[in-house]
Amino acid sequence: MTNLAAVLHGPGKLEIRDVGTPDAVPGGISIEMMLSGVCGSDVHLYEGQAGALPISVILGHEGVGRIATLGAGVSTDYAGQTVSVGDLVYWAPIALCGACYTCTVLEQTPCEKSSFFEDAEKPNWGTFQERIWLPARQPFYKLLDGTDPVALAAMGCALPTALKAFDQVRPVRPGETVVIQGAGPVGLATAMMASVSGASNVVVLDSVAAKLEVARTMGATATLDLSMTTAEERRAAIYELAGPTxxxxVVEATGALPAFVEGSDLTGVNGTYVVLGLLGDVGRTDVHPGDISWRNKSIGGATFPKIKHYYYAVQLARKLQDRFPLADLVSHRFKIADTEAALRAVGSGETVxxxxxxxx
Ligand SMILES: [Zn+2]
Ligand SMILES: [Zn+2]
Structure with a gap:
């Protein structure tokens, strides 16, 4: 049996080859991949923007697949549901140690000893391959009956990220106005969660009209096209909806540095600016500390969903797939052999x- 994989040797150096099929270890499982989401962070790693990795890796951290083999001792998923070979599953992609300060005291992700990737030469859970392998103690969850695997794959790590943001930084309360900068997967998942949380207004900003159309199907009650409006016009339109304060x-889900100045400025009195897309080494920009204190504003960031957010994503995909056109968000499908084209398409911004x- 072959296991075709997209192996990244260094920035821009991707090789498609058979890496062999590992057996499940005791406590672990192997999974036959069905669909793997291509994430903006995969593009950053491919382009070397996140720094060169010290090892060759198989990219991809989002996906849905079927259990291929169960390691000794595995009879349930990590929520206690009985599992068998062939069951559809979804998993948390960061392996935590469970025995460090971050894991046991802070209860946070990632931890001091977490691994995001394993060497491509060893069994690993990079999803751009036919068959992945989860070590013992790496949580996975069975999909609920009736879940469309495409719907869950479309949500990728975007829904867990939105869930962590609203869990850790601040929840959305009924009646509020939520502004979301960016109609990519994280922005869309955030719009959906704001909508189901009871927000009165969910305003999505983007420069691509087609993506704003999609945002309307995902809970946006109003959209503003960055290419057709000035920052002053957007501010006026948003304050008109939200009320005088x-x-x-306001959620940043763009990854574009100029969004920060506009987003922190748009955030109203007693409001919170939630930074999700500007991740890592993105540069510095202006902040107005006097405005933050004077108007009782907060700024919070979130990334790296906790394990529970992946579990809740599995539940929510089933509950929400009929209310929101989740499966339709998949705009592009590629073979493993065309991983490079997939990464380029996501990098160009043409995909939903x-x-x-x-x-x-
Ligand atoms: Zn991701
Ligand atoms: Zn740990």
Whole structure:
């Protein structure tokens, strides 16, 4: 049996080859990949923007697949549901040690000893391959009956990220106005969660009209096209909807540095600016500390969903797939052999959600 994989040797150096099929270890499982989401962070790693990795890796950290083999001792998923070979599952992609300060005291992700990747030469859980392998103690969850695997794959790590943001930084309260900068997967998942949380207004900003159309199907009640409006016009439109003191939640989901100045400025009195897309080494920009204190504003960031957010994503995909057109968000499908084209498509911004379909 072959296991075709997209192996990244260094920035821009991707090789498609058979890496062999590992057996499940005691306590672990192996999974036949079905769909793997291509994430903006995969593009950053491919382009070397996150620094060169010290090892060759198989990219991809989002996906849905079927259990291929169960290691000794595994009879349930990590929520206690009985599992068998062939069951559809979803998993948390960061392996935590469970025995360090961050794991046991802070209860946070990632921890001091977490691994995001394993060497491509060893069994690993990079999803751009036909068959992945989860070590013992790496949580996975069975999909609920009736879940469309495409719907869950479309949400990728975007829904867990939105869930962590609203869990850790601040929840959305009924009646609030939520402004979301960016209609990529994280922005869309955030719009959906703001909508189901009871926000009165969910305003999404983007420069691509087609993506704003999609945002309307995902809970946005109003959209503003960055290419057709000035920052002053957007502010006026948003304050008109939110009321005189402005929106109480503004979410940055663009990854574009100029968004920060506009987003922190848009955030209203007693409001919170939630930074999700500007991740890592993105540069510095202006902040107005006097405005933050004078108007009782907060700024919070969130990334790296906790394990429970992946569990809740599995539950919510089933509950929400009929209310929101989740499966339709998958705009591009690629074979494993075309991983490079998939990464380029996501990098260019032309996709709503691209997936690698291991069954093609
Ligand atoms: Zn991701
Ligand atoms: Zn740990």
């Amino acid at each position: 402005g929106p109480t939640v 959600k691209a997936v690698i379909d291991a069954t093609l």
